[in-house]
Amino acid sequence: MITFLDLRPLPVKEAEAVILPIPYEATTTYGAGAREGPEAILTASRQVELWDEDQGWDPSDKVRLATAMPLTPEVSGPQAMLEKIRRTVQPWVSQGKLVLALGGEHTITLALVQAAQTRYPDLHIVALDAHADLRESYDGSKYSHACVLRRVYELGRPLTLLGTRSYSREEADLMWVAPRFKIFKARELHTPAGWDQALAHLQAIPGPVYLTIDLDALDPAIMPAVGTPEPGGLTYYQVLTIMETLARRGPVIGLDLVELAPIPGHRVSDFTAARLLYKAISYIYGSRRPA
Numbered sequence: 022m023i024t025f026l027d028l029r030p031l032p033v034k035e036a037e038a039v040i041l042p043i044p045y046e047a048t049t050t051y052g053a054g055a056r057e058g059p060e061a062i063l064t065a066s067r068q069v070e071l072w073d074e075d076q077g078w079d080p081s082d083k084v085r086l087a088t089a090m091p092l093t094p095e096v097s098g099p100q101a102m103l104e105k106i107r108r109t110v111q112p113w114v115s116q117g118k119l120v121l122a123l124g125g126e127h128t129i130t131l132a133l134v135q136a137a138q139t140r141y142p143d144l145h146i147v148a149l150d151a152h153a154d155l156r157e158s159y160d161g162s163k164y165s166h167a168c169v170l171r172r173v174y175e176l177g178r179p180l181t182l183l184g185t186r187s188y189s190r191e192e193a194d195l196m197w198v199a200p201r202f203k204i205f206k207a208r209e210l211h212t213p214a215g216w217d218q219a220l221a222h223l224q225a226i227p228g229p230v231y232l233t234i235d236l237d238a239l240d241p242a243i244m245p246a247v248g249t250p251e252p253g254g255l256t257y258y259q260v261l262t263i264m265e266t267l268a269r270r271g272p273v274i275g276l277d278l279v280e281l282a283p284i285p286g287h288r289v290s291d292f293t294a295a296r297l298l299y300k301a302i303s304y305i306y307g308s309r310r311p312a
């Protein structure tokens with residue numbers, strides 16, 4: 022079995038943070054391959070430097086990290102899969118462990134947020150995504166990757182969307198009227214004023230945050246291995262700054278990285294995803310260290 026960073030395997034019960042591979046892919050509409058995402062991230066993570074050059078520490082030495090067995094996909098449908106995810110992570114959430122999930126398609130986020138919400142009813146969801154994922158249904162399914170943030174929004178908590186640059190008229194109409202909803206489009210984040218506004222908004226979010234990162238939020242020049250690449254995305258350092266800002270502000274209580282669809286022979290996307298996961302761990306736990 023592959024562990025994150027090639028670390029010595031640690032039983033989940035002894036861990037404070039659990040990396041859960043979820044190789045689920047059922048509703049992909051364009052480039053397929055998200056089911057290969059989790060394993061590609063874990064494989065690439067073996068090459069990630071353990072020393073965090075920004076914060077000057079080795080998170081892998083201080084944070085008890087476990088890599089759980091991959092969740093085998095349920096073939097009977099998305100609802101069964103979501104139920105399986107909830108059943109798996111619920112005990113970990115109840116024990117106060119941080120769940121770090123690797124997709125797989127974005128649909129998995131719904132179950133992860135539902136589980137997190139049982140312990141953190143006042144959570145705020147922050148999503149990085151090229152697409153709004155706010156459709157009522159898509160291809161006849163309410164559980165398509167293209168609807169996941171609509172289902173998450175329906176859980177009744179605030180939702181902040183960053184890096185978005187593609188959505189339908191239906192989704193645009195919803196954004197105008199939706200309370201609890203804030204969007205910072207990718208183009209705004211590439212202007213100094215828009216970027217400052219976004220960071221100020223993130224800093225002001227009170228309480229626990231669940232962060233979902235659809236890797237297509239990054240620019241396809243640096244993250245081409247996604248199912249639905251869109252030009253004009255975020256830079257690596259913008260994503261780091263968003264993660265760092267959220268972690269310094271208050272607790273980040275759950276995280277997922279989804280939609281990596283590896284391209285054979287191409288390593289930069291897999292490696293960047295692995296790097297982002299380790300950086301997230303460094304920011305989340307680094308902010309909890311005494312200065």
Ligand SMILES: [Mn+2]
Pocket residue numbers: 127150151152154166235280
């Ligand atoms: Mn998405």
